[in-house]
Amino acid sequence: MSLLLRGGTAIDTDPVRVRAADVLVEDGRIAAVAPGLPVPAGAEVVDASGMLVLPGFVDAHRHTWQAGIRAAGPDVTLAGYLDLVLGTLAPRYRPDDVYAGTLAGALECLDAGITTVVDWSHIQHTPDHTAAAIDALHAAGIRAVFGYCVSEPDVATARAALARTGGLVTMAMAPFGPDFVGEEAALREWRLARELDLAVTVHLGVGDATSGDRGLDFLERHGLLRPRTNYVHGNGYGDAALGRIADSGGTVSVSPVVEAGMGFGAPITARALAAGIPTGLGADTVVSGPGDMFSLLRSAYALGRLDPTAGHGLTTTDLLRAATVDGARAAGLAGVGSLRPGDHADLVLLRTDGLGVAPAHDPVGAIVLSMDTRAVDTVVVAGRIVKRDGRLVGVDAATVQARLAMSAARVTAAA
Known part of the structure; x- marks a missing residue:
């Protein structure tokens, strides 16, 4: 199949380049970007x-299954989140609830122009829960990295999960340890990742610098400080720790709203980029934060510019890359996040004629500082249009939302 996006302003990200150009898509890949393509x-x-x-x-860190408990803890701290969500609500989730939440959360991403999500799925009570999460990602039609997170991982169940992925859905290990x-227990998780040749996405460095360094020391002692590792949050990391991550070939994911709201500390966006680390952005949880990239972009920009050591160098261009090509690197995905010919045709068309957006003198600045989800007109994943003229294609939104509402009512009853 061929698709020609004609007459728009093309914004590439690697490097950032803005120009009037058509974009030609063939067989799910970008074939050409140039003016006046036949x-x-x-x-x-x-x-x-x-x-x-x-x-x-690219949403580089999201607990997608939590769509049904959106805004259940708007002012919660990390301790409160762990108690409410993982301690009280998560044990009530059946496989059907996981499917409903993951499907709705993934469709929410597509509707907002997020074509790739790293789904850090720590709701896998049984293999049926795992299957439900993966099946929902397939059903949504989003490109996804399924973060496999179980309390007692073993080779057989991990291989079964891996066999269920394919196509747009790949798998990474999402270990609880060592934090x-x-x-x-952490060694079992990380060794399983190595045995199955899986990338790793891990919450590390959430506390103070001492705890952050302790986690990196653990990885280094066991030969686990290596590429294909994404460090989520890292608010406690000093410059030396960020240097170790950079030298190891690791990446970082920042969730600016949740980190600030839960009291993790200042987001490290500017310092991670200054250290040369590919850095992505993630919504983390809609329990206490927004689920769209525009909110994350503005928050990361505002909080990052406050950083007294590196923030003045943080630009809207840096943030656009974090939301696209650097987010893809954080997700461990090649050929995603740019308009380079040969890359996957995962695209978003943003309107510039809305009140509060027009006139978009600087298109990159308009995306980062002015737009919201109303600007998302068309979304393409692997060359297939999944949103057209502001509406998801082939999605019975009413049924999806009704299923989510039933699940949410049950799991939150008398919470």
């Missing part, structure tokens, strides 16, 4: 006039 025989033409055409956003479980 229409291939049989191609669908989308009028992108007056719109920005750019790579779809939230003991070293022996």
